[in-house]
Amino acid sequence: MDSDSQIPVFQDEGSSSLSSMFGTIQIVFVMISLLVGGIILLGNLAYFIEELLGMTLVPPAFLGNWAIQGLLILVLALFLLRTNAGVMERVPDAFSSSFYLNLFMIVVYLTMGTLGLAMASIVVIQLILMLLPGVRYYWWVEFVEDTKPRVKETRFTLHLVRKSPLVVVGIAIIVFMVSVALAAPMLATYKGEDMVFKDVRLPPGSPSNDIKLNYLYYLNQRTYDPTIMPQYKYEELTITSKYLETVEIPRIFIGVSDLDTKTDAVSVNVTFRVYNLTQAQYEPMTPAERLSYLYANVSVVDQNLLQYITLPDKEGVYVWELQFIAAYKTTTWSANTRVVLAYYSNYPIHIWGTDNYGGDIYSRIIWASQQDLRIALSVVLVALSSGAVIGAVSGYYGGKLDELVMRVTDIFFAFPGLVLAMAIVMALGVRSLTTISIALMITWWPTYARLVRGQVLSEREKLYIEAARSSGASDSRILFSHILPNTIQPVIVQATMDFGSVILVAAGLSFIGFGPPVGTSEWGMMIARGQNYILSSPWMTLYPGLAILVTALAFNLVGDGIRDILDPKLRRR
Amino acid sequence: MRLRDFIIRRIILAIPVVFGVLTITWFLSYIVGDPLAMYITERTPDAAIPGIIHARGLDQPLVVQYFLYLNSLFHGDWGVSTTTGADQPVLTVLAAKFPATIELSIFAMIFAIALGIPLGIISATKKDKAADHITRIFALSGVSMPIFWFGLMLKYLLFFQFSQWGLPHLPGGDRYNYRAYTWHPTTGFLLVDSLVFDHNPGLFIDAIFHLIMPGFCLGYITLAIITRMMRSSMLEVIKEDYITLAKSKGLTERVVIYKHALRNALIPTVTVIGLAFGGLITGAVLTETIFNWPGLGRWATNSILNSDIAAINGFTLLVAFIFVTANFIVDMVYGVLDPRIRFG
Numbered sequence: 001m002d003s004d005s006q007i008p009v010f011q012d013e014g015s016s017s018l019s020s021m022f023g024t025i026q027i028v029f030v031m032i033s034l035l036v037g038g039i040i041l042l043g044n045l046a047y048f049i050e051e052l053l054g055m056t057l058v059p060p061a062f063l064g065n066w067a068i069q070g071l072l073i074l075v076l077a078l079f080l081l082r083t084n085a086g087v088m089e090r091v092p093d094a095f096s097s098s099f100y101l102n103l104f105m106i107v108v109y110l111t112m113g114t115l116g117l118a119m120a121s122i123v124v125i126q127l128i129l130m131l132l133p134g135v136r137y138y139w140w141v142e143f144v145e146d147t148k149p150r151v152k153e154t155r156f157t158l159h160l161v162r163k164s165p166l167v168v169v170g171i172a173i174i175v176f177m178v179s180v181a182l183a184a185p186m187l188a189t190y191k192g193e194d195m196v197f198k199d200v201r202l203p204p205g206s207p208s209n210d211i212k213l214n215y216l217y218y219l220n221q222r223t224y225d226p227t228i229m230p231q232y233k234y235e236e237l238t239i240t241s242k243y244l245e246t247v248e249i250p251r252i253f254i255g256v257s258d259l260d261t262k263t264d265a266v267s268v269n270v271t272f273r274v275y276n277l278t279q280a281q282y283e284p285m286t287p288a289e290r291l292s293y294l295y296a297n298v299s300v301v302d303q304n305l306l307q308y309i310t311l312p313d314k315e316g317v318y319v320w321e322l323q324f325i326a327a328y329k330t331t332t333w334s335a336n337t338r339v340v341l342a343y344y345s346n347y348p349i350h351i352w353g354t355d356n357y358g359g360d361i362y363s364r365i366i367w368a369s370q371q372d373l374r375i376a377l378s379v380v381l382v383a384l385s386s387g388a389v390i391g392a393v394s395g396y397y398g399g400k401l402d403e404l405v406m407r408v409t410d411i412f413f414a415f416p417g418l419v420l421a422m423a424i425v426m427a428l429g430v431r432s433l434t435t436i437s438i439a440l441m442i443t444w445w446p447t448y449a450r451l452v453r454g455q456v457l458s459e460r461e462k463l464y465i466e467a468a469r470s471s472g473a474s475d476s477r478i479l480f481s482h483i484l485p486n487t488i489q490p491v492i493v494q495a496t497m498d499f500g501s502v503i504l505v506a507a508g509l510s511f512i513g514f515g516p517p518v519g520t521s522e523w524g525m526m527i528a529r530g531q532n533y534i535l536s537s538p539w540m541t542l543y544p545g546l547a548i549l550v551t552a553l554a555f556n557l558v559g560d561g562i563r564d565i566l567d568p569k570l571r572r573r
Numbered sequence: 574m575r576l577r578d579f580i581i582r583r584i585i586l587a588i589p590v591v592f593g594v595l596t597i598t599w600f601l602s603y604i605v606g607d608p609l610a611m612y613i614t615e616r617t618p619d620a621a622i623p624g625i626i627h628a629r630g631l632d633q634p635l636v637v638q639y640f641l642y643l644n645s646l647f648h649g650d651w652g653v654s655t656t657t658g659a660d661q662p663v664l665t666v667l668a669a670k671f672p673a674t675i676e677l678s679i680f681a682m683i684f685a686i687a688l689g690i691p692l693g694i695i696s697a698t699k700k701d702k703a704a705d706h707i708t709r710i711f712a713l714s715g716v717s718m719p720i721f722w723f724g725l726m727l728k729y730l731l732f733f734q735f736s737q738w739g740l741p742h743l744p745g746g747d748r749y750n751y752r753a754y755t756w757h758p759t760t761g762f763l764l765v766d767s768l769v770f771d772h773n774p775g776l777f778i779d780a781i782f783h784l785i786m787p788g789f790c791l792g793y794i795t796l797a798i799i800t801r802m803m804r805s806s807m808l809e810v811i812k813e814d815y816i817t818l819a820k821s822k823g824l825t826e827r828v829v830i831y832k833h834a835l836r837n838a839l840i841p842t843v844t845v846i847g848l849a850f851g852g853l854i855t856g857a858v859l860t861e862t863i864f865n866w867p868g869l870g871r872w873a874t875n876s877i878l879n880s881d882i883a884a885i886n887g888f889t890l891l892v893a894f895i896f897v898t899a900n901f902i903v904d905m906v907y908g909v910l911d912p913r914i915r916f917g
Binding site: 407408410411414415416417418419420422423424426427428429500504507508511512513514524527530531534535538541542544545548549552553555556557560 | 591593713719733855873874882893
């Protein structure tokens with residue numbers, strides 16, 4: 001249908017220079033990847049050996065975290081290297097294999113911070129190059145032919161998904177949680193680590209007991225620097241409701257003090273003025289002209305160094321101005337002076353109450369959704385990709401390798417997930433969310449290795465694989481572009497449900513005390529904080545728990561529904 | 574294959590797993606962590622440390638250390654735990670804490686089976702009706718339930734709020750009421766001891782009441798898993814030809830379901846039950862912490878907070894062995910129930 005109308009577009013000549021450019025970039029990328037993966041792996045190895053020898057060198061942070069990713073990148077890069085030989089000879093199959101491999105690479109690199117982002121952007125450039133008409137000529141038509149039945153199946157699946165209410169509800173909840181996590185800075189009224197000590201354990205809906213000091217200007221200068229300590233300083237001041245909603249009279253404070261003596265006894269004269277002007281009107285005027293628009297002024301002179309201006313009680317745009325008029329502007333007073341311009345505002349209402357440190361539950365839940373979803377995403381992605389590669393290779397080649405891999409997974413299956421993760425975190429010795437996710441990655445990969453291996457085994461003997469093999473396709477080509485895409489469905493179901501389980505287990509781990517010691521918002525840790533106050537302040541526990549339950553339930557609803565949809569026995573009726 | 578050969582084959586397959594488990598715990602505590610931490614406590618005098626290092630062979634090459642580790646494990650020397658207050662050998666503590674956890678797990682399991690199998694049958698026989706949807710959502714929320722939170726909420730409602738409202742309420746924690754009853758531990762299983770050795774029915778009933786809430790909390794996930802498995806295997810079985818035959822013979826629905834379908838549908842459920850038993854021990858870590866249950870789980874949590882490596886190592890080993898044994902028994906039962914497995 002669509003592709004028929006598009007085919008004439010592809011009939012332009014293949015550009016061999018573009019295509020070899022793609023090949024070259026890909027080779028360079030493979031080399032960099034080998035280097036990155038190798039360095040990370042060797043670094044981990046070296047660190048490990050140092051540990052054995054009893055040396056205590058602190059490795060750079062990026063080395064410690066990505067041992068598994070390093071290994072994966074090495075494996076994928078080696079496969080890419082092989083397909084790249086085909087790319088150089090313009091074999092269409094090689095192009096589509098490297099297309100899939102590159103997609104894999106992006107997934108792995110995206111879990112690796114800034115470095116990974118840089119590498120992923122190189123992959124994106126390669127993918128764009130692949131899709132340029134000059135290169136597309138060599139492989140696109142065949143690729144579309146290959147994937148047409150697959151695309152059709154996917155369309156049918158989507159149609160079934162739309163008809164299943166529970167799956168739609170689950171997807172809606174997941175989308176909602178993800179957008180809450182992404183929009184956290186806008187939605188949360190407090191920072192995740194904020195503690196308002198006057199607001200300890202307030203019930204839901206309470207206003208705050210404290211008022212917040214906001215700084216408009218803060219100068220804390222020990223050495224004399226005329227650029228920091230200017231003659232005068234001005235800025236536009238837009239008065240909105242947040243300035244006016246204080247429990248006290250809304251006003252702006254100006255304070256000056258001496259940093260050495262810690263007293264107000266500074267020989268200084270600071271004048272603070274507020275004008276009825278916008279900055280654009282203010283700037284071209286002379287000081288004398290400005291005075292006619294003066295709203296209020298206050299001088300901070302010797303021995304009387306804290307003053308305030310009551311704010312106009314309607315919203316509007318003003319300009320504030322500080323003039324530092326010293327009788328003698330010497331280096332001494334300007335070097336040791338603190339000048340502070342500040343206003344008070346109310347803290348926002350605690351919609352879902354506060355915890356025992358005065359942290360706002362509502363905001364902390366929102367910030368925590370970022371942490372928990374990130375843990376779930378990184379654990380599932382890493383476990384999935386490493387497990388899939390290991391399982392596929394072991395299932396495809398069989399023999400001794402397969403036997404070994406299966407015995408190793410047996411051993412991992414001998415531990416319940418939470419207990420093995422506990423032991424790993426304990427051995428690693430660092431209590432942080434990163435450690436938790438590393439432990440869960442190590443715990444989780446065998447599930448996928450088993451699953452993919454089983455699928456590959458059943459797929460390997462089918463006729464179409466036989467056909468591909470007899471037409472001379474390479475092993476990596478058969479594995480990555482024929483077998484793996486056809487084994488993906490149960491893996492997707494498993495991964496979706498695992499998102500829920502990883503969130504549960506990670507929250508459980510941080511609940512029993514493996515999270516970072518202070519501060520960070522995470523659902524399990526919030527419940528851990530609440531458990532000692534469960535009788536007097538149940539809201540500390542109730543809301544974070546509901547967040548976990550709803551999120552995990554959403555993933556399970558989707559996974560369960562998709563399994564029914566993808567099940568060939570129930571599919572077409 | 575005869576049943577005996579089948580069992581022997583399974584035992585042979587289990588041996589590398591057991592060694593793998595030992596190796597992993599060795600790897601974690603000796604290579605990633607600090608091996609010395611297993612054998613010293615804050616109360617160990619500094620002067621004694623070189624002696625311990627030498628006696629434990631921690632100055633030997635790694636290979637030798639590995640075999641020394643295996644050796645000490647097989648001789649019942651699992652390191653020293655400090656979590657209980659005094660320095661105690663890990664194995665002693667494990668033995669002392671074990672019955673409480675097993676009692677709780679068995680109670681949770683009984684509860685999960687007693688509710689899960691009927692729910693699964695109802696859900697399957699009333700497929701796509703209201704009862705089915707309610708059961709499915711109930712089961713799915715069980716799988717997605719953070720049980721540490723569920724326990725806290727149960728405690729808040731059934732213990733605290735009920736007592737606020739003047740209703741009869743369940744106890745909020747512990748194994749029995751320490752003020753009202755005395756217990757002389759013989760086997761460590763409170764229910765057995767109170768009836769058989771102490772002849773104290775009051776204590777027995779009190780203990781049952783204390784078991785209800787943690788048991789329900791711990792069993793909920795297992796209940797959900799059993800319900801789902803029962804439902805799907807029942808649905809599979811109902812479609813089989815022999816069920817159609819039984820129905821066409823004119824047997825009542827009740828006889829068909831309970832006499833013909835149930836027995837075959839139970840086979841996969843038995844597997845899940847066996848595997849879930851290992852999961853229960855894990856769940857006990859979280860549940861016991863909340864209900865102040867003096868078992869393995871709470872001890873493990875406390876040892877985490879105390880950075881007590883020997884205790885964690887011992888706990889991991891024990892749980893892994895329980896898990897392997899449970900899998901093994903499941904395999905056996907499966908082989909007995911379904912001869913096709915043996916010959917397959």
